[in-house]
Amino acid sequence: MVEPKAKERIPAHVAFVMDGNGRWATERGLPRTSGHREGIANVSRIAEALRAHGTRYMTIFMFSTENWKRPKDEVDAIFDLLVEWLSVTAPQLRSRGIAFRHLGRRAPLPTSLLKALDDICGQPAREDDLVLSLAINYGGRAEITDAVIKAISAASEPSAIDEDSIDLALYTAGMPDPDLLVRPGGEIRLSNYLLWQAAYAELYFSPVLWPDFDEEELARSLDAYTDRHRRFGGL
């Protein structure tokens, strides 16, 4: 058991990329779907650990607007796992202080997945809940494009558009920007994740594959965050 950290050293919002599920399975001679099953089970472990640390927002990149390029069998299996997890595990998390939000384009996600998302996201967050945002069919560029279109249609004239109006039109409207962005799995890139919101996020790249990313690796990433000096362009 890793001791939760003192509240003042804790990031309010931590974003993760779910990366390494397929390699986790391949290394064990298992089908990639087994890795996705392990990977989605790990979301609960990390969300509960983060809530115990005092973090208020967790966001996880689960399927990008580019992941449709993967084989159809794998995409279908991912959506089936998501529907199962949203229907069985997410309600258990909901009763333990974790609220849900979907970030991403709805079309062309399957109706069964949209219904499962709507069911769990429709239950409003309470004051002490950790808000777990699921980035599914999410792309940073798609989000900014959607936000610009929305901001233009809401603005009296183009010159009325500013950073605040775009911020309010993003899928993440009303949420604080991520303080810490964690990418397990060994790749050192953002892959179109939270491009606007991560402008001043601290980045933490871990070689650990997502299904193995446990409470101890989480504590290491939080320790690294604590040691950073954030300047936001100042001194």
Ligand code: FPP
């Ligand atoms: C970003 O890198 C990683 C993601 C968008 C997460 C992808 C994860 C899955 C598709 C598995 C999800 C499984 C379940 C059960 C929800 P990338 O791999 O899309 O991009 P890259 O090629 O730049 O690394």
